[in-house]
Amino acid sequence: MEQRRLGNRSVGAIGFGAMSFGGMFGATNEATSLACLDAALDAGIRHYDTANIYGMGVSEQIIGRWGHRDVHLATKCGIVNGPPRTVRNDELHIRQCLEESLSRLKRDHVDLYYIHRRQPDVPIEDVAGTMARLVQEGKIGGYGLSEVAPATLRRAHAEYPVTAVQNEFSLWSRLPQLGLIQTCRELDVALVAFSPLGRGMFGREPLKREFRSGIDFRDTNPRFVEPNFSANLAAIAPFRDLCADRGWTVPGAALAWVLAQGDHIIPIPGTRTAEHLRDWTVADLDAADLAAIDRILPAGFAHGDRYGDQQMAFVERYC
Structure with missing residues (x-):
């Protein structure tokens, strides 16, 4: 697998997002999750991403x-489960969450530790200072920020270098192209792209609206609620036809498009099962292929916002 830099380490260009192991997209079990992790390791994936809230x-x-x-491991803190759900970025909370995460992970060190969401009334410089102390104490290898504006990244990075910024980025979620990708490149910070397969919308087969209420959060997500859901399926159908014509898997082409947007970008698709990993073989796209994809799925094609109002509460907006 192609290698990309994440802090002072080289990892595979594709990582693994483990949110679904926590049941966010429906029921799963430990044996299936462990088999999925084994399959990911066999596929050459060495960067694994989780969070205390999953x-x-x-x-x-x-x-x-x-x-x-022998894998590069990232986890996160900062979201406090509700009701109401809120965030905390104070040093006491960060340290407490880290110790709890290390205990669950059976480690005394984590390679990358993210602030999952920013607390607006805590200066980001203070957060960076906390993370710097954790690095110096050997508790973490580096720190990251999630769903922040380029200006926040600059302020944090000036206080203590940021290793990575995590943001949703895919064919239908392109906000990072309006400043975050460029700022990460300028500061030599990795951009870790979560949900690069559109939460299953760019899976092997078209999704069916069979989300379990109260379990699968897509059930109330604007892009997966009618009439948006059907409109999005129709919009993506020509892309599926293109993939079939070119001999690509749909996930492989979607991942290739994300990777082509910058050599500092590391997508972290997720799945509950080993079976779906076979579809992640990255398509070989040339400039003409990328242009064709952009014609079929132009920026802004998606129907509906990527999050509902409650989920957007602590996501930084900058455009």
């Missing part, structure tokens, strides 16, 4: 039981 620790526990030490 299943309220379940995702971290599974990775801890998996037990591989």
Whole structure:
């Protein structure tokens, strides 16, 4: 697998997002999750991303039981489960969450530690200072920010260098192209792209609207609610036809498009099952292919916002 730089390490150009192990997209079980992690390792994936909020620790526990030490591991803190859901970025909370995560992960160190969401009334310089102390203490290898504006990244990076910024980025979520990708490149910060397959919309087969209410958060997500859901399926259908004509898998082409947007971008698709990993073989796209994809799926084609109002509460908006 192609290698890309993440802080002072080289990792595979594609990582693995473990949110679904916590049941965010429907029921799963530990045995299936462990088999999925084994398949990811066999596929050459070496960067694994989780968070304390995924299943309220379940995702971290599974990775801890998996037990591989030769992988690059990232986790996050900052979101406080509700109701109401809120965020905390104070040093006491960050340290407490880190110790809890390390216990679940069965580690004394994590390679990358993110602030999952920014607390607006805590100066980002203070947060960067906390993370710097954790690096110096050997608790974390580097730190990251998630869903922040380029201006926030600049302020944090000036206080202590940021390793990575995580943001949703895919064919139908392109906000990072309006400043974040460029700022990350300028500052030599990796951009870790979560949901690069559109939460299943760019999966092997067209999605069916069979989301379990109260379990799968897509059930109330604007892009997956009618009439937006059907409109998005129709918009993506010509892209599926293009993939079939060119011999690409749909996920492989979607991942290739993300990778082509910058050599500092590392997508982290997720899945609950080993079976879906076979579809992640990255398509070989040339300039003509990229142009064809952009004609079929131009920026802004998606129907509906990527999050509902409650989920957008602590996402920084800059455009």
